[in-house]
Amino acid sequence: MDSKKHQIWKVMGVLALTLVMGTVLTACTTSDSETMPANYGTVSIELKADAPNGNSAGIDENVQSAMVTVLSVSAHLAKGGGWVTFSEGEFEVDLLNLPDHVQQLGFGKLPAGKITQIRLHISEDADKSFVWEKPLPGEFPVKVPMKVPSGDKSGIKLLGHWNIEECTDNVIGLTILDHHSAIHVHPAHGIYIFRPVIKLDELIVTEGVCEDDGSQDGDDDGQDGDDDGNDDGEGDDGEGDDECDPADDSCLDR
DSSP, rough: OOOOOOOEEOOOOOEEEEEEEEEEEEOOTTTTEEEEOOTTEEEEEEEEEEOOOTOOOOOOTTTEEEEEEEEEEEETTTTTTEEEEESSEEEEEEGGGGGOOOOEEEEEEEEEEEEEEEEEOOOOOOOTSEEEEOOTSOOOOOOEEETTTTTTTTTTEEEEEEOOOOOOEEEEEEEETTTTEEEOOOTTTTOOEEOOOEEEEEEEEEEEEEOSOOOOSSSSSSSSSOOOOOOOOOSSOOOOOOOOOOTTTGGGGO
């Protein structure tokens, strides 16, 4: 496999993300390919996490689940394409389940071109981003707020270069590295902080299915004649050099 390009981008404030660009993989057509307009490609964004290593710092065994609420997922298109929203509806993600479950973040059909940035907007509401701590014997679980710095403002920013070609299906994979270490307890306020390091996986590209643009092999470019071209469709390929009687007035209209 080609060597990967590594890029590290620091987000303003206390949130820092390490982004590792991967190579492009190609594969054959998938049976569930989404039909798209000509000159478009489909993009699916997925989130997962690698298994924590044995020396992970951060959350301890008392944590039962770590929930974040995704508010929206958007992407920026190069050359004046602007921002495109992949997902607007809120949905919850249990960060501790990600090593065993790939979370779909959004899907869209985009004009062929380059995506330069992806943003994940995460709620900072204490009722929507929180940690459940395991209860002591005879007690109930304890719900503790979890803050995602700049999560619902500028969002988690992922800078990259994803080339989307026409009539292709593309999967952008995002992997949280050592997600246990990404969750910390704030020493002063007693709340949890989610500060992830995210790797950009290889862009997986498969051949897609485009809609028929309406063209035929033999377009009728003329009338009443068949030129030297190959007429593979129902129409004629052109006017051609038809025999025309000069005495026939209808020749003047051709």
